[in-house]
Amino acid sequence: MPTHPGKNRSTFDPFRDVSRAQDFTREGVIASGELLRPELLTQIGDTLGGLNSIGALRSSGTKVALEGISRDFTDRIGNIASRATLGALDTGVSAGGLRLQNRGLNFQEEEAKRRRKSALLSAIGSVVGAGIGFLAPKPG
Numbered sequence: 001m002p003t004h005p006g007k008n009r010s011t012f013d014p015f016r017d018v019s020r021a022q023d024f025t026r027e028g029v030i031a032s033g034e035l036l037r038p039e040l041l042t043q044i045g046d047t048l049g050g051l052n053s054i055g056a057l058r059s060s061g062t063k064v065a066l067e068g069i070s071r072d073f074t075d076r077i078g079n080i081a082s083r084a085t086l087g088a089l090d091t092g093v094s095a096g097g098l099r100l101q102n103r104g105l106n107f108q109e110e111e112a113k114r115r116r117k118s119a120l121l122s123a124i125g126s127v128v129g130a131g132i133g134f135l136a137p138k139p140g
Helices: 018-053 060-135
Strands: none
Touching (some): 018 060
16 A cells, blocks of 8 residues: 555545556556447448548548548447446445444454453452452451
């Protein structure tokens, strides 16, 4: 775990898991882009083929058509990346919340153990004190 200068290690950072979650979702976004690649290439091929068949391949229509395709796929990948980023933030913060909840439960368990031990020592002290009182000579 990387430490930051001047930062207390015991300080709880709710965003600690966000970057790991974003790393995982980044891979998903890349995979989504790769899955869209055949569709993109098909659409580019169909567009260029259609423009070529009408003799307009060298016209400004080619640039406009390719820009439209590019914009469409860029928007789709952008939407996927946006949802993935928000999902990673939510996942990371949720993991941090679970970690905080776990720390709280650990603290409660340790506190309960401490109370049980204290009660046991108190009971032992009472028994030992009663035994000493019983064995001690009585004045008088």
